[in-house]
Amino acid sequence: MSPSEKIPCQVFRLAREASHYVASEIAAFIRQRSDEAKMCVLGLATGSTPVSVYNELVRLHREEGLSFKNVITFNLDEYFPMQPNELQSYVRFMNEHLFDHIDIERGNIHIPDGTLAEEDVPEFCQRYEEQIAEVGGIDIQLLGIGRTGHIGFNEPGSGRNSRTRMITLDRVTRGDAASDFFGEEYVPRRAITMGVGTIAGAAQIYLLAFGEGKAQVVAQSVEGPITPNIPATYLQEHPNTRFVLDEAAAENLARLRCPWVLGDVEWDDATIRKAVIWLATQLDKPILKLTEEDYNEESLQELLATVGSAYEINLRVFRHLQSTITGWPAGKPEHAKQPGDRRQTYDDVFPKRVLIFSPHPDDDVISMGGTLIRLADQGHEVHVAYQTSGNIAVFDDDAIRFAEFAAEFNRHFNIDHERVDSLESHVEQFLKHKTAGQVDSPEVQSIKGMIRRGEARAATRYSGVPSEKLHFLDMPFYETGRVRKKPLSEEDIAITVDLLEKIKPHQIYAAGDLSDPHGTHRTCLSAVFQACNRVKEQDWYHKCVVWLYRGAWQEWSPHQIEMAVPLSPRELMRKRIAIFKHQSQKDKALFPGSDPREFWQRAEDRNRATSEFYDALGLAEYEAIEGFVRWNGDAEGIL
Incomplete structure (x- = not known):
């Protein structure tokens, strides 16, 4: 664990490798509890991030005999209102990606109910907390992380001791969900979610994050101060939380962003380029103006000792960058070639x-x-x-407009107008009642x-x-x-x-x-x-x-x-x-x-x-x- 990281992070080259690791950890715990004749309680998440974990768990069930008979699950959240058969329902999501493909007892599945009358939600949330307590708490909690740093639907401002409740979704969260609902205006404004305190009650937490889009919030959550503005930072207080990342999501962590600040590194060409560009950016200097004092004062003494003088390193990186610039991306014709051209022209x-x-x-x-x-x-x-x-x-309006154009065109030229009129009517009626x-x-x-x-x-x-x-x-x-x-x-x-x-x-x-x-x-x-x-x-x-x-x-x-x-x-x-x-x-x-x-x-x-x-x-x-x-x-x- 890097000294700058307040939460242990495990970084894999590929997202799939990270997902398989988490699935193997969950499977091992399920088997352990089965051998002990005990139930295993899992807290589950939705969204694109955990899908590969669920795919691997399904494979382990089908090909390696992993049974879920001793598993109880509690899902983090659900939109409100939401019918369980709707495309965006987390009930439907979990059935399609996991529950319909394994041997779990249906009575052991718990998901927040988006069909309740609003006045019944507080009682449901209290009962959800009681159900978790009755089974001894959650053993393993699976999490993703939103761009606002939310875990579950605990938006910025959520308290560290918050419990299962109805919340109003943040504008950014609704914007991120817009694609699932074919437009932000259709995204529910509220959701039922486990609270930060509920999540923190789990014995073990795995938070998965993949892709460059999560890199900034991951670094803030792992290396930054605890703040209600980024609810994931509360996990720094949990004794058994692990962030499981691919390299893209981890790229803003100090160990990848500037590893030379933390200790020894292996100085290959790529790392040298990254270090020199980082140094130039830090000091707001052109590469060729960097001095040996600059290298020494910014924790790059080892680079000087290993590779050579600042002048030699600067020139090496500058020439490489210069060689990447080309106005001929697929190569030059004979008349455009120049003697001694170092650029990558690929003109064979x-x-x-x-x-x-x-x-x-x-x-x-x-x-x-x-x-x-x-x-x-x-x-x-x-x-x-x-x-x-x-x-x-x-947009639907564009489809209507083009259907109308097609109908008008064919009526004008008397081309199979009955069929086109029928199509126009279908499009208009379908989209009107969509x-x-x-x-x-x-x-x-x-x-x-x-x-x-x-x-x-x-x-x-x-x-x-x-x-x-x-x-x-x-x-x-x-x-x-x-x-x-x-x-x-x-x-x-x-x-x-x-x-x-x-x-x-x-x-x-x-x-x-x-x-x-x-x-x-x-x-x-x-x-x-x-x-x-x-x-x-x-x-x-x-x-x-x-x-x-x-x-x-x-x-x-x-x-x-x-x-x-x-x-x-x-x-x-x-x-x-x-x-x-x-x-x-x-x-x-x-x-x-x-x-x-x-x-x-x-x-x-x-x-x-x-x-x-x-x-x-x-x-x-x-x-x-x-x-x-x-x-x-x-x-x-x-x-």
């Missing part, structure tokens, strides 16, 4: 076949629109593969998918990519009509493999933006990685380079970037216009996530911030920069 073949994978129909232009335009302008054969339809992210969170009908889903396709064509046409180079994959895992998707299947991977074998690209670009709150980017990236590993022995793939882009939800840090593509003011404006072609996502996206800015604003702000960072480090000043990291071929990559 020119022009190249380039395949850009876009999880949603707008990720290509949002995250790497400037580079996409540059690739097309420089004469490369650019293909774009839209991995999902993106149909759930279209309830909060209801899945769209197949007809409505198709119209919304066509809207997204049309916008993608408009954006890439403006960017210089002809429509015949677009590939709409409509991967099956996505097509549920719900925010919650199906697991990645063999069919999804086969679709991706077929496209790779058809195009045989020299370059592949894929979204490494894993903070996407809906998980689509992570699933789409997994499909690309798995497909690449299936074709890696083919001759064409030996010369293929895979680049990962970010931008919609986060950005690569300068010490990570391996290719930096600078954008001029005109190119940045062209990128903006390309993003504007996605009119259904303009002004207000249906699922904006936690960032209130429009996607074009996020993209420009991040691209400008990267260029400003390079400038502050002493490199050339550009209007904006799009950054990329090269995938090393690891079968699991950064997932």
Whole structure:
């Protein structure tokens, strides 16, 4: 445990490894209690974070005989009001992900009741506390953490001794839940939740957090002061709490952010770059102005002793960063090559076949629109593969408007008007009577998918990519009509493999933006990685380079970037216009996530911030920069 950490943290490379660890701990305790002829009491959480834990517990039940006959469960919370069969119900969530697949006694399952009359809630909450006490308390409590630092639905301001109760949800929490309810206006304003004191009564607590989006609140909870503004900090007072993290969620902890401050480190190239950039940022100095005194005073004496003088280290890191900057992301033609060019130009073949994978129909232009335009302008054969339809992210009003247009068009030209009138009537009537969170009908889903396709064509046409180079994959895992998707299947991977074998690209670009709150980017990236590993022995793939882009939800840090593509003011404006072609996502996206800015604003702000960072480090000043990291071929990559 790092001396800066007030709660023990266990960090795994991958989220799946962390989930399997927690599942194995729970399984071992269940078996121990079974051998002792005792009951095991589990406190359970919902949301995307614990799903892999539940999947592993189900596997252990099916394949290794883990029985849940001696298990009693208490769930943390439930929205209020909420019917148990609704899509967003935590009763339904637990049944779908765990209870329907194991041998637990139904009478041993306890979940806060969202169907109660409001006046009955206080009595229910008191009884919930009594039921926990009657079974001897919770043995193992599973937790996630919200961006506000909430555990359960204990929002900022919750007291350390609070018990099960009705609460009003924080604005940020409701915003984060908006995607599950197809709009923030449909998210319940209240919930029933165990209190902080109830949670703290558990004998053992495992808090799981995955992804860069949780890194800041994890660091605040683990290393910061105890404060009611971040309820998770109360866990510092619990004797048996453990945070179980992937590397992305742990990246703001001192042991990963600046490990040299805590003790000895192994000085490889990546760590040296990270340390020097950290030092320059700390002191607000360009890299080439850092002195030996700067290194010594900021706990980097060992780096000087191991690697050499400040001058040598500064130059080494500066030259590396300089070499990442290129205006030719897919290589230079012969006439543009210069003697002694150290930059990574990858120009053994020119022009190249380039395949850009876009999880949603707008990720290509949002995250790497400037580079996409540059690739097309420089004469490369650019293909774009839209991995999902993106149909759930279209407002109902847009679907009605397009159905009306189709009907009017066909009436005007007398084309099968009866059938189109019927479709228009269905769309209008369905959406008029649609309830909060209801899945769209197949007809409505198709119209919304066509809207997204049309916008993608408009954006890439403006960017210089002809429509015949677009590939709409409509991967099956996505097509549920719900925010919650199906697991990645063999069919999804086969679709991706077929496209790779058809195009045989020299370059592949894929979204490494894993903070996407809906998980689509992570699933789409997994499909690309798995497909690449299936074709890696083919001759064409030996010369293929895979680049990962970010931008919609986060950005690569300068010490990570391996290719930096600078954008001029005109190119940045062209990128903006390309993003504007996605009119259904303009002004207000249906699922904006936690960032209130429009996607074009996020993209420009991040691209400008990267260029400003390079400038502050002493490199050339550009209007904006799009950054990329090269995938090393690891079968699991950064997932």
